[in-house]
Amino acid sequence: MSASKVSSVVHWFRLDLRLHDNLAFRNAINEAENRKHVLRPVYFLNAEKINISGINRLRFLLQSLQDLDDNLRKINTRLYVFKGKAVDCLPNLFKQWQVKFLTSQVDIDPEVVEQDEAIEKIAEELDIFIVRRVQHTVYDFNAVLRKNNGSVPMTYQKFLSLVQDIQVKEVIYINKQISDCCKATDFDCKDFDVPFLDQLIANDRTNLSECKYPGGETEALKRLDMYMSKKEWVCKFEKPNSSPNSIEPSTTVLSPYLSHGCLSAKLFYHRLKQVENGRTHTMPPVSLLGQLMWREFYYTAGAGTENFDKMVGNKICTQIPWGKNPEHLKAWAEGITGYPFVDAIMRQLKQEGWIHHLARHMVACFLTRGDLWISWEEGAKVFENYLLDYDWSLNAGNWMWLSASAFFYKYFRVYSPIAFGKKTDKDGLYIRKYVPELKKYPSEYIYEPWKAPKSIQTTAGCVIGVGYPKRIVEHDKIHKENIQKMSQAYKVNKERKAMKRPRS
Structure with missing residues (x-):
């Protein structure tokens, strides 16, 4: 890889593996085109995470990345995939690519937050401008916390009362062709391609089950359309009445697409509202919209609670003397x-x-x-x-x-x-x-x-x-x-x- 003499704009894909409702990526596109900079959408495959991930989850991620790359190529750009932690890779890329602008989404996982802080410090020293957007949830969880005087709403109903008058912005779509001037000289380099599953894992794949839920934005939108067309089913959905042991899922199974960012929670929200509009329907917490709001509730709690994923040092968690066996x-x-x-x-x-x-x-x-x-x-x-x-x-x-x-x-x-x-x-x-x-x-x-x-x-x-x-x-x-x-x-x-x- 030779050093680039052209300044670059980088969008760091993380939990936003999609083109719809991706304001941070659109910011990157606009900046690159306005300044005639190279646009580089990147993703970092953390080897430590790969080693602990189940093979199904890894397969879903790789399928999602390949679909993202396919969709990026349709608008005249591509995905650059790197193996390693972002905090280890980005400092070198900042210098090599002459990066001037970095966009990404906000995350609340403590490991990611710590990594972001380290990267921000390096970027500041190199005079790189950073833009981060909240786009993994329907609501800005920090805004919800501020509305509650900085405290975590400890009940679902309290959370609903806090967000009931917050207007959810419409979803944007990125489908315009990106200028050729934003292409890098290494655009066709195979070194950055999405790897195959067998390139990342050495263990036996004979036990890999049939792929029931293919990853990617394309599949996510297809699945969303399929379920939103079942208007009566959506309006009558009640969580307690679905079956935990049906052979085929009795729910939408859109959650993997939401968690990987293949589907925008905001788009799901708007589509549900469209289906419910003018029709008799179930209500939160048991409705489909209610299920989406549980996700928002936990995001808000997680954003406002130190050590949220641990018992010790977690102020909202009852301390219980669990055993070890x-x-x-x-x-x-x-x-x-x-x-x-x-x-x-x-x-x-x-x-x-x-x-x-x-x-x-x-x-x-x-x-x-x-x-x-x-x-x-x-x-x-x-x-x-x-x-x-x-x-x-x-x-x-x-x-x-x-x-x-x-x-x-x-x-x-x-x-x-x-x-x-x-x-x-x-x-x-x-x-x-x-x-x-x-x-x-x-x-x-x-x-x-x-x-x-x-x-x-x-x-x-x-x-x-x-x-x-x-x-x-x-x-x-x-x-x-x-x-x-x-x-x-x-x-x-x-x-x-x-x-x-x-x-x-």
Whole structure:
């Protein structure tokens, strides 16, 4: 790579892998064309993140990057992909490309914030102008916090009251051809192409499942159009009435596209409003729009809370003396707990990278306050590795909620790993798909195979303790003990808060 003598404008794609609703990128285009600078859209593949990501998530990311590159080429530019951390790569690129202007989006992940601060310092020394836009959410979370006097709204309803009169701007689209003068001399260099999956991972790909949800803006908009055309379905959608164990998803599965930035949350908001306009429809929190607002709620909480993804040092999180049991954690993560419904969910997560939100409720409660008494932070790490729609703020917020550490405090309401799944799938079709060892079990025993007589186990071809594990805990007994532990933890936290209050 030879040093460039032409000044450059760089747009750093991160969680905005799209051309629609990308004001930061349009700012970069305008700056490059007005000043006759080279335009360089870049993306950095962090090797550390690749090493911990599940293969499904990595595949989704690469598909999204390839689609982004394809769409960029349609408007006469391209994506430059680099392997490494932005904080390590950008300082050299600043000098090599004679960068004068850098645009990107605002993020709240502490690792990213720390990286941004380091890059800003370097850019300032080199007299590089930086523009960052809030474009991963419907609302500017910092503006919402200011509206609440700098405090985090601790309830969903409080959040809704804060944003009810905020007007959401219309979505912009970038489709105009970019001037040839903005092309770099290395435009056709293959070194910057989006890598293939097998170029990044060395492990066996034979277990890679069928790609159910291809990544990219093109697929995101196609999926959005498909669901928004089902106006009656959208208007009648109620979160509690969707099925966590249907073989085909009973929700939109737009979350991976939102989390990677292939779909703008603002566009989703406007399309939902269009469908609801003039029609009778369900309301937040159970409506589809309500689901989008949960995302906004957690982003606002994450932006305003130090150590949001940890228990210690997190002012909104109840301090609970969770236990440590590596064997139980591993059994949960690999789907071998002996509870078929829990195991089916965790295996679907590992195989496909996505599980229904109510299924997430089930396994999160099981890991934490329900059965295993293991910290929600451990569960959050597993979800980070495997979820296609992993999102820093939503992951931490949901885990705190489901472990009754914050936002939700009815810790005595515990999901049953037996009864909950039966409500929507009494014959266990979901279990038979993801826990095939049990596929020949009678429906009577599919959720509780340990209750089947030995003769039935043998006939079904799977003896418990041999072909499928015994239960690692007894739910009926352990969840009652854990409720008592939670009660004690709440009592201790209440006493601590009382001691910290200033005396009058």
